[in-house]
Amino acid sequence: MNASRTDPDPTADGGQTAHVVDLRGVCHSFSGTPAVTDLDLQLESGELYGLVGPDGAGKSTAIRMLTGLLAPDRGEGWVCGHSIRRPSRALRQAIGYMPQQYSLYGDLSIDENLDFFGHLFGLPRQQRRERKSRLLSITRLEPFRSRRACDLSGGMYKKLALSCALLHQPRLLVLDEPTNGVDPVSRRELWDLLYEFVDEGMAVLLSSPYMDEAARCHRVGLLDRGRLLAEGEPTRLIERFVHRTFLLRITGRHQVEDLIGAQPGVLALSPEGGDIRAVVRQPEAAGFRQWATSHAFTVRIEPVAPTFEDVFLGLLKDPAAIEERGGA
Amino acid sequence: MKGFLTRVTAITVKEAAHILRDPRVMIFALVLPVLLLLLFGYAISFDVDHIPLVVVDQDQTNASRNLVESFTSGDLFEIKARRSTVDQVEPLFRSGLARAALVIPEEFTRRLAGGREPSVQLLLDGSDNNTATVALGYAGVVALEVSRRQMPTSLSREGAPISAQIRTFFNPGLRSSAFIVPGLTAVILTMIATMLTALTVSREIEQGSMEQLFTTPVSRLEIVVGKVCPYFLLGLVAVLLVLTAGVAMFSVPVAGSLWLLFGVSALFLLAMFIQGLFISVATRRQALASQLAFITTMLPALLLSGFVFPIDNMPWPLQFLARALPPSYFIHAIRAVLLRGNGVEAILRDSLAILLFFGVFLLLTVRRFRRALN
Numbered sequence: 209m210n211a212s213r214t215d216p217d218p219t220a221d222g223g224q225t226a227h228v229v230d231l232r233g234v235c236h237s238f239s240g241t242p243a244v245t246d247l248d249l250q251l252e253s254g255e256l257y258g259l260v261g262p263d264g265a266g267k268s269t270a271i272r273m274l275t276g277l278l279a280p281d282r283g284e285g286w287v288c289g290h291s292i293r294r295p296s297r298a299l300r301q302a303i304g305y306m307p308q309q310y311s312l313y314g315d316l317s318i319d320e321n322l323d324f325f326g327h328l329f330g331l332p333r334q335q336r337r338e339r340k341s342r343l344l345s346i347t348r349l350e351p352f353r354s355r356r357a358c359d360l361s362g363g364m365y366k367k368l369a370l371s372c373a374l375l376h377q378p379r380l381l382v383l384d385e386p387t388n389g390v391d392p393v394s395r396r397e398l399w400d401l402l403y404e405f406v407d408e409g410m411a412v413l414l415s416s417p418y419m420d421e422a423a424r425c426h427r428v429g430l431l432d433r434g435r436l437l438a439e440g441e442p443t444r445l446i447e448r449f450v451h452r453t454f455l456l457r458i459t460g461r462h463q464v465e466d467l468i469g470a471q472p473g474v475l476a477l478s479p480e481g482g483d484i485r486a487v488v489r490q491p492e493a494a495g496f497r498q499w500a501t502s503h504a505f506t507v508r509i510e511p512v513a514p515t516f517e518d519v520f521l522g523l524l525k526d527p528a529a530i531e532e533r534g535g536a
Numbered sequence: 537m538k539g540f541l542t543r544v545t546a547i548t549v550k551e552a553a554h555i556l557r558d559p560r561v562m563i564f565a566l567v568l569p570v571l572l573l574l575l576f577g578y579a580i581s582f583d584v585d586h587i588p589l590v591v592v593d594q595d596q597t598n599a600s601r602n603l604v605e606s607f608t609s610g611d612l613f614e615i616k617a618r619r620s621t622v623d624q625v626e627p628l629f630r631s632g633l634a635r636a637a638l639v640i641p642e643e644f645t646r647r648l649a650g651g652r653e654p655s656v657q658l659l660l661d662g663s664d665n666n667t668a669t670v671a672l673g674y675a676g677v678v679a680l681e682v683s684r685r686q687m688p689t690s691l692s693r694e695g696a697p698i699s700a701q702i703r704t705f706f707n708p709g710l711r712s713s714a715f716i717v718p719g720l721t722a723v724i725l726t727m728i729a730t731m732l733t734a735l736t737v738s739r740e741i742e743q744g745s746m747e748q749l750f751t752t753p754v755s756r757l758e759i760v761v762g763k764v765c766p767y768f769l770l771g772l773v774a775v776l777l778v779l780t781a782g783v784a785m786f787s788v789p790v791a792g793s794l795w796l797l798f799g800v801s802a803l804f805l806l807a808m809f810i811q812g813l814f815i816s817v818a819t820r821r822q823a824l825a826s827q828l829a830f831i832t833t834m835l836p837a838l839l840l841s842g843f844v845f846p847i848d849n850m851p852w853p854l855q856f857l858a859r860a861l862p863p864s865y866f867i868h869a870i871r872a873v874l875l876r877g878n879g880v881e882a883i884l885r886d887s888l889a890i891l892l893f894f895g896v897f898l899l900l901t902v903r904r905f906r907r908a909l910n
Contacts, residue, residue, distance in 0.1 A: 310743065313554070324546055324549075329752060
């Protein structure tokens with residue numbers, strides 16, 4: 209019952225770990241099927257970290273362990289020095305969490321939802337009011353404060369959920385696919401909001417299936433089948449990508465797409481407008497280009513700089529697609 | 537402690553808002569109990585009256601007419617038909633038009649005057665044994681009464697039969713409503729209270745808000761306590777409504793203290809709310825929770841509570857089950873206070889049993905809650 213309860217962990221605040229998040233070899237499996245395997249993850253304050261991966265990669269499981277909702281089978285982790293194995297009140301005070309799915313109370317108004325979380329986090333009246341009005345003004349939800357959550361649009365709802373998670377000014381903000389089901393304009397707004405809080409020193413960890421979003425993070429971790437394939441700054445990851453990307457313009461795309469995909473060395477194909485991007489293994493790249501030029505369906509083929517999405521698609525097929533470099 | 541209160545209050549306020557904004561909950565909690573009481577109160581009655589009677593008066597004298605009059609002066613029998621022979625009675629029984637027949641033979645008056653034992657015949661439809669038993673008992677009383685009136689005074693002086701002066705305590709009219717309404721109150725409260733809270737946790741788990749709640753500093757105990765509070769207040773209003781309706785509509789005597797009645801009802805409500813929460817936490821699905829809440833309350837409250845069937849007459853496994861569940865204690869207590877006018881000491885054992893159930897289930901609920909997301 210004591211809010212100022214101290215964590216017995218020796219690494220608690222001011223101890224040897226300065227990381228906001230520190231996961232060491234964390235694992236979790238659901239009835240024998242591993243969801244997350246040996247995850248190591250460190251996050252500093254003022255850092256925006258994106259956990260990207262396809263559906264079922266283990267993003268939500270990792271996030272649930274991090275927030276103390278799910279106990280790891282093996283490994284240990286700390287948030288601000290508080291163990292995630294035995295989630296204490298101090299751990300929860302340190303984290304603001306916005307789940308992927310609808311998690312607020314639809315029959316409560318914006319005001320009431322905010323007040324509810326303000327009370328649960330033990331904010332004094334004056335502080336609650338100040339923070340609420342600040343959040344309402346930067347999210348521009350102020351005019352709708354008496355509207356019920358179930359009557360909000362997707363974007364407004366997400367902004368409210370974000371405000372509820374931010375009200376107690378957590379040191380770590382965790383967002384599970386925050387832009388899911390949000391229109392591009394609202395998505396833009398959400399990102400602006402996030403940067404604002406990151407600039408103030410908050411650590412933000414978010415998951416996303418969208419590569420363009422991942423590219424906006426300071427650091428990303430690529431998660432696939434429970435394992436972290438690569439980690440680093442998006443631009444560095446692109447630099448360290450060893451394979452080649454081509455942009456092809458072809459005729460009769462539907463007939464020849466499978467044929468192209470079956471060529472040796474082709475790791476991934478993705479559409480770009482009317483063209484196709486092909487990620488090809490570096491040793492086979494020259495051969496692929498020759499093969500493509502020799503066919504009549506190829507109108508044009510040119511090498512292009514890989515995007516973050518190319519890197520990710522390449523990594524899914526070839527875990528060694530990122531060049532190991534000391535100190536990177 | 538201050539943090540505990542703040543968080544419990546926050547949950548309570550939120551939960552109260554859910555209740556107040558959902559008319560279905562209000563109807564379920566406040567209208568349905570009274571409706572059920574009226575419905576069942578009028579439908580369930582062990583009182584037997586207006587038994588359809590066929591009269592076969594083959595004597596057709598003043599004496600025989602007086603006898604018929606004695607039978608029908610009360611509310612118990614109502615003459616539906618008159619026939620001249622016994623053979624004509626059976627078809628009436630078969631068609632259900634009559635359930636009893638009074639046959640007065642030709643020589644009734646002559647035997648009466650001659651001092652020889654006059655006899656009349658009562659035919660009963662035994663397919664409804666409750667009605668038949670009551671009719672039988674009543675007929676015996678009427679016959680005794682009539683014969684005493686008819687007997688020569690000289691005889692009655694010396695060898696009059698012993699007459700039992702019967703007086704029934706607590707429910708002089710032996711009206712079943714005085715017996716049924718308290719029991720019905722218990723059944724209704726059991727069902728409504730459990731069903732109300734059975735949905736609260738499973739709904740939040742299904743809707744996803746529980747996940748968010750679990751990442752806040754609120755503890756499981758605080759959630760449970762916070763959720764019970766507003767339902768408790770609502771439940772008290774429901775108790776008040778049901779008791780008022782019971783007393784007003786069925787003229788149930790209130791012999792004891794209403795405060796005591798209210799107190800034991802409040803305790804019982806708590807036990808039922810925690811039972812509902814346990815179901816909610818254990819099932820985690822609204823559909824399953826509501827079904828389970830219905831089954832685990834309706835059947836025990838109706839059959840294993842002593843409401844209809846005395847617990848002492850049950851086979852021992854059922855007795856054990858009945859005594860493990862709060863409705864049996866509540867029905868005992870509510871009858872004790874309402875009808876017998878007993879004080880605290882008479883219902884102390886019942887109250888402690890209900891309190892024990894509450895404590896055990898509170899513990900189970902909080903323990904079970906802990907693993908909710910794993």
